Amino acid sequence: MGRRTRTRAAADQGQYAVETEWTEADRALLEELKRAEALLPDDAPRALLSVRLSVLTDDTTSPVRQELDLRILARERGYRVVGVASDLNVSATKVPPWKRKELGNWLNNRAPEFDVLLFWKLDRFVRRLSDLSIMIDWCLKYGKNLVSKNDSIDLTTTAGKIMVTIIGGIAEIEAANTSTRVASLWDYTKTQSEWLVGKPAYGYMTAEDKNGKVVLVINQDARRALHWCRNATTRATPASARRMVKVLVRSGLCGPGLTASTLLRRLRNPALMGYRVEEDKNGGVRRSKIVLGKDAKPIRVAEPIFTEDEFESLQEVLNRRGKDQPARVLGGATQFLGVLICHDCGTNMTVQKTTTKGKAYAYLRCGKCKAGGHGAPNPNDIYSKLVDDVLKVLGDEPVMTREYRQGAEARKEEQRLEQSVSYYMTGLEPGGRFTKTRFTKEQAEKTLDGLIKQLESMDPESTKDRWVAVHNGKSFRTRWQEGGMEAMSADLLRVGVRCRIKRTKVKGVRAPYIHMKLTIPKDVRDRLIIKEDDFAEVF
Numbered sequence: 097m098g099r100r101t102r103t104r105a106a107a108d109q110g111q112y113a114v115e116t117e118w119t120e121a122d123r124a125l126l127e128e129l130k131r132a133e134a135l136l137p138d139d140a141p142r143a144l145l146s147v148r149l150s151v152l153t154d155d156t157t158s159p160v161r162q163e164l165d166l167r168i169l170a171r172e173r174g175y176r177v178v179g180v181a182s183d184l185n186v187s188a189t190k191v192p193p194w195k196r197k198e199l200g201n202w203l204n205n206r207a208p209e210f211d212v213l214l215f216w217k218l219d220r221f222v223r224r225l226s227d228l229s230i231m232i233d234w235c236l237k238y239g240k241n242l243v244s245k246n247d248s249i250d251l252t253t254t255a256g257k258i259m260v261t262i263i264g265g266i267a268e269i270e271a272a273n274t275s276t277r278v279a280s281l282w283d284y285t286k287t288q289s290e291w292l293v294g295k296p297a298y299g300y301m302t303a304e305d306k307n308g309k310v311v312l313v314i315n316q317d318a319r320r321a322l323h324w325c326r327n328a329t330t331r332a333t334p335a336s337a338r339r340m341v342k343v344l345v346r347s348g349l350c351g352p353g354l355t356a357s358t359l360l361r362r363l364r365n366p367a368l369m370g371y372r373v374e375e376d377k378n379g380g381v382r383r384s385k386i387v388l389g390k391d392a393k394p395i396r397v398a399e400p401i402f403t404e405d406e407f408e409s410l411q412e413v414l415n416r417r418g419k420d421q422p423a424r425v426l427g428g429a430t431q432f433l434g435v436l437i438c439h440d441c442g443t444n445m446t447v448q449k450t451t452t453k454g455k456a457y458a459y460l461r462c463g464k465c466k467a468g469g470h471g472a473p474n475p476n477d478i479y480s481k482l483v484d485d486v487l488k489v490l491g492d493e494p495v496m497t498r499e500y501r502q503g504a505e506a507r508k509e510e511q512r513l514e515q516s517v518s519y520y521m522t523g524l525e526p527g528g529r530f531t532k533t534r535f536t537k538e539q540a541e542k543t544l545d546g547l548i549k550q551l552e553s554m555d556p557e558s559t560k561d562r563w564v565a566v567h568n569g570k571s572f573r574t575r576w577q578e579g580g581m582e583a584m585s586a587d588l589l590r591v592g593v594r595c596r597i598k599r600t601k602v603k604g605v606r607a608p609y610i611h612m613k614l615t616i617p618k619d620v621r622d623r624l625i626i627k628e629d630d631f632a633e634v635f
Contacts, residue, residue, distance in 0.1 A: 117158070117160065118160055122160055122164060125164055126164065126167070129164070129167045129168065129171055132171050133167075133170070133171065133176055133177060136174060136176050140174055140175065140176045141173075141174065141175050141176070141211045141212055142175070142176050142177075142178045142209065142210045142211045142212070143166075143170045143173075143175035143176065143177050143178065143210060143211070143212045143213075143214050143243075144177075144178060144179050144180075144181060144202055144209075144210040144212070144213050144214065145162075145163060145166045145167070145170070145177060145179070145180045145181065145214050145215075146181050146183075146193070146199055146213060146214065146215040146220070146221060147159045147162045147163055147166075147180060147181065147182045147183070147184075147215075147216070147220075148182075148183045148184070148186055148188060148196070148199075148215075148220050148221065149184050149185065149186075149220075150185070150186065150187045150188065159182060159184060162216040162220070163180055163182075165216060165245050166214045166215070166216060166245060169214060169243070169245050170214060173243070175211075175212055175214070178209055178210050179202065179206075179209070179210065181196075181198040181199035181201075181202050182198050183196040183197060183198050183199055188219065188220070188221065188222055188223040188224075188227075189223045189224065192222070192224070192227040192230070192631070193221065193222060193227065193231060194230075194234075194630075194631040195631075203234070203630075203631075204627075204629075204630070204631075205627075207238050207240070207500060207561070208500070208560065208561040208562050208563060210240070211239075211240060211241065211561075212240065212241045212242075212243055213235070213240060213241070213242050213243070214243050214244075214245070215242075215243075215244055215245070216244070216245045216246065217244060217245065217246045217247060218244055218247050218249065221242075221244070230631060232251065234630060234631070235251055236251070237500075237630070238500055238502070238561075239502045239504055239561070296312055297365055297367035297368070297373065297384070298318060298362045298365070299314065299315060299318045299319060299322055299362070299367070299368055299401050300312045300313065300314060300315060300318075300367070300398055300401075301313060301315045311398070312397055312398035313398070313399075314398070314399060314401060317349050318349075318401075319401050320349060321344050321349040321350060322362070322363070322368065322401055322402070323401075323402075324340075324343075324344075324349075325340050325344075325359065325363055326363070326402070326406065326410050328340055328343075329363075329410065329413050329414065329417075330409065330410065330413050334413070334417070336356075337356035337357075337359055337360055338356050340356075340359060341354050341355065341356050341359055344359070360414065361383075363410060363414065364383065364384075364411065364414060365384050366384060366385065366386050366407065367384060368400070368401045368402045368407060369394075369400045369401075369402055369403070369404055369407050370396050370397065370398045370399055370400035370401070371386045371387070371394040371395060371396055371397065372386070372387045372394070372395040372396075372397045373385060373386055373387060374387050429446070429447045429449070430444075430445070430446045430447045430460075430475075431475070431479050431581050431585060432479065432482060432581070432584075432585045432588070432595070433446065433585070434585075434589050435482070435585060435588045435589060435593065435594060435595055436460065436478070436482070436595050436597055437594050437595065437596050437597065438462030438463075438464070438465060438469060438596070438597060439596040439597055439598035439599075439611075439613070440462070440465055440469060440598070441462050441463070441464035441465045441469075442464075443462045443463035443464050444462070444463065445460045445461065445462055445472070445597055446460070446461060446462075446463070447459070447460060447475050448460075448461050448468065457473070458473075458474075458475050459471040459472060459473055459475070460472035460473075460475050460478060460597065469599055470599040470600075470601055470608040471599070471608070472597055472599055472608070472610050473607050478597070478610065478612065479581065481612055482595050482612065482614075483576075483581065483584065485595075485612070485614050486584065486588065486593070486614070487573055487576070489614065489616060490572055490593075490616075490620070490624070491571065491572055491573035491576070492571055492572075492573060493571065493572050493621065493624060494567045494570070494571055494572075495567070495568050495569075495570045495571065495572055495574075495575050495624075495626065496565040496566065496567055496568070496624065496625045496626065497565070497566050497568050497625070497626045497628060498563050498564070498565060498566075498625050498626065498627045498628065499563070499564055499565075499566050500561075500562075500563060500564075501558075501561070501562055501563075501564050502561050503558060503559045503560045503561050503562065504561075506554065506558040506559045507559045509554070510551070510554055510559055513547055513550055513551045513554075514551065516547050517544065517547050517548060517551060520540050520543060520544040520547065521544065523540055524537065524540055524541065524544065565625050572587070572624070575587075587624070590623070591617065591620055591623040591624055592617045592620075592623060593614070593615070593616050593617070593620070594614075594615045595612055595613065595614050595615070596612070596613045596615065597610065597611075597612060598610070598611040598612075598613070599611075
């Protein structure tokens with residue numbers, strides 16, 4: 097083997113999601129395969145290579161080896177390689193093909209660009225029989241073929257379809273066995289006081305003791321953050337969760353991605369008392385509960401950050417404050433969330449409700465302006481104005497749906513016409529079969545003219561696999577009237593339409609003046625086209 101290096105040709109770098117190794121021999125073989133591919137005819141079948149690994153180790157088939165093997169297979173079968181969908185560190189059991197970053201983009205958006213999907217081995221492609229069944233249905237719908245380097249798979253034959261199903265069943269059984277082993281390991285781990293596997297709860301980290309055993313130790317920065325939060329929560333004038341987040345992020349004790357809900361979830365975790373916990377799946381709220389050992393007592397895995405008294409008093413305060421919060425609104429309190437943007441700071445406008453002297457008030461506020469800016473009262477009035485403005489601009493636009501059109505039939509018809517034209521042109525040459533009598537010549541010339549007209553009338557685009565936009569008979573005004581503000585909000589977010597809210601203080605008036613500016617992308621008509629999900633449950 098040649099000396100391995102981590103550099104690649106400039107054109108090929110960035111192709112993989114993680115860094116991989118190419119040798120000089122690998123690059124030489126790649127160039128040789130590309131030169132052979134350049135000699136293929138223009139109408140050669142187009143191949144997409146799918147490369148996947150769950151974990152990149154020395155014992156696995158490297159992505160470089162997978163790609164080269166698949167390129168060799170493509171050369172043997174006369175396929176032109178149009179792309180490589182590389183998804184590394186991705187589990188085939190957990191992530192189906194259409195949800196992977198690279199392959200999913202090809203399947204959902206670039207289907208017209210390839211004819212055959214090549215993969216190294218079936219378990220490199222899928223590990224669930226249901227996923228395989230969906231992919232077979234998708235390939236049959238879109239006229240694609242599945243080909244494996246190391247399995248007898250070919251969707252163009254009945255035997256190939258049966259073989260795919262059998263191999264897929266074996267792969268699913270293997271995946272199920274792996275899942276059972278992992279679940280068994282977790283069940284065993286939960287009963288042990290030693291830390292064997294898993295991610296520690298916030299406040300702790302793993303370390304090695306003097307005997308080389310992995311143990312949990314307290315993260316001192318996290319401990320300071322947690323104790324400060326407890327003190328800030330239990331004092332006479334308690335700090336809000338939002339206020340605590342700002343202080344912790346500004347101090348550097350927590351990262352900028354911390355949210356109020358995440359902080360509250362950390363403060364409610366009984367693991368802070370040093371006990372082993374597991375997820376509590378009852379109630380629909382993300383919480384953790386203590387795991388009891390064989391003696392019906394909590395299993396201690398680390399030194400406590402909070403004593404039991406400290407933790408219980410903290411929970412009492414959080415529970416008491418939680419009862420004062422307004423009930424969660426189904427679908428969220430803010431309509432058009434992500435569409436309404438603050439003109440000054442650029443963050444989302446959200447509804448915040450307050451109660452003063454028994455009267456409820458609602459304001460649209462932003463995230464970065466001081467105290468949420470001046471606040472925009474009467475959110476419903478802003479919603480109504482936004483709806484009116486959107487309907488004036490986009491309401492009469494037709495609802496277009498993206499549909500897939502195959503060019504195989506049109507290509508066959510084009511080929512038939514070209515062969516027929518060639519046949520009659522040859523027959524009309526001096527001494528040809530149609531020149532023996534005036535009648536046969538006239539009839540042949542008439543037929544030839546008709547064939548040429550048919551050939552000229554064919555749309556060149558019809559011979560290609562392509563996406564087309566089809567009008568479903570409705571306008572967006574009708575669509576939004578049927579679906580309400582939720583449907584309009586979803587479409588505006590998808591398209592990229594935004595409404596900037598500018599609040600100007602008016603002297604002597606408590607409520608500011610509200611100015612709304614609607615921004616619409618130039619390619620809004622293309623963005624409005626609805627792309628149906630082929631991999632939804634109904635498929």
